[in-house]
Amino acid sequence: MNSLAEEQSRILIIDDSVTSIRLLSAILKDLGRIWFATSGEAGIALAREHQPQVILLDVEMPLMSGYEVCKLLKENSDTRDASIIFITARSSMESEIQALEAGAVDFITKPLNQPVVRARVCTQLNVQRQAQALIRLANRDGLTGLFNRRYFNEMIALEFSRHQRQGHFLGLALIDIDHFKAFNDGYGHLNGDTCLSMVAQTIALETKRPGEIVARYGGEEFVAILPHTTLEDASKYGAWLCEKVDDLKIPHQFSSCASVVTISVGVAALVPSENSTIRDLINAADQALYRAKAAGRNRVVASDSA
Ligand SMILES: [Mg+2]
Structure with missing residues (x-):
């Protein structure tokens, strides 16, 4: 920080x-x-x-x-x-x-x-x-210390127009903790908060290239802005995050996809054009995240629409 x-x-x-x-x-x-x-x-x-x-x-x-x-x-x-x-x-x-x-x-x-x-x-x-x-x-989220959604909204707008001017790829990753509701219900909210903080810190630690920003997007959802990043590199980043969170070995007996806490990641990337919007990029990452969950979670899926 x-x-x-x-x-x-x-x-x-x-x-x-x-x-x-x-x-x-x-x-x-x-x-x-x-x-x-x-x-x-x-x-x-x-x-x-x-x-x-x-x-x-x-x-x-x-x-x-x-x-x-x-x-x-x-x-x-x-x-x-x-x-x-x-x-x-x-x-x-x-x-x-x-x-x-x-x-x-x-x-x-x-x-x-x-x-x-x-x-x-x-x-x-x-x-x-x-x-x-x-x-x-x-600009900060009180629980995790990450940037909050308000700050994310400001920064994505800046990066979107910057990448539009430069004609470069802008990558985005949406990250969701798998079966987090079950974790909270099974282990209690205090442990849930600790789990959120640990995952947040791991994501922040592994998102360290200049200009990259991680924010808390919602309850157990995080978002990363990846400047000058293609879809392929965004996928590698997502896979790396999955591995790093898995390495934390936070026990999760209520998960149906693993015995430890894991994440699902949806990534998208585009060169912003006159016709594309920030919404397009976020929706593409969101759909990829949905597919990652549908495919069994604990994985990264790359968007095919942006
Ligand atoms: Mg004078």
Whole structure:
């Protein structure tokens, strides 16, 4: 599970005064990585490239004022979530209101006071960290720690259009624990939850190529997005998962297909075209999964329709 919280903080300073930049860099240097720009235009480019959590933005700059820069940063989806702190030599109620209306979260006046600057920046870095933690929680399934279906829906939409642009195969696997209801009924729900977590972790561990994503799709059903993957490779992946889950040797005396917990996998792959939809891909994997179950479970079946 990758953790953004442990990533280094990113701070951008936009100020036309080199003296100011030097001073701010010295005050903030141990708080994270720092980039700086002496014009609004260069600052916006750096913000898009590095997506800093906090931007210190000078109000009084030639060509483009801090207010204009702020407005542009807030209009762009790559940069709009950054916390923007204005820095200005003017300290009046009006300029403070103007800054907040432009989308800034805070306001520091020159001459710069070292503890004040640090405290304000630290506060915003914490706000950003908490926001990231909330986003992560919102994307995760509470029981298994895998991504949830909401996140899957977002990612499959992104990957589908990306593969459409690139003209590459996108693979999908639907994974279902065999006779899971019987397991729950026979061993109780607590053991059922443990079984779900163990299978989920095994699937996550074995799904590790860059860009691959596993999510909990429903009760005992999981889904894997397999970028740049043909049907043949998706089948190999499915067979590998079946083997790995079988290797866990979780006893399942109520299963009719094995003495241990097993999975059925349906895989599909397609090069998204103008006429194909995400639904087509999911339905194809779903039909393959259905056939895997009908054929006796504990196996992978590849779709013949997508
Ligand atoms: Mg200035």
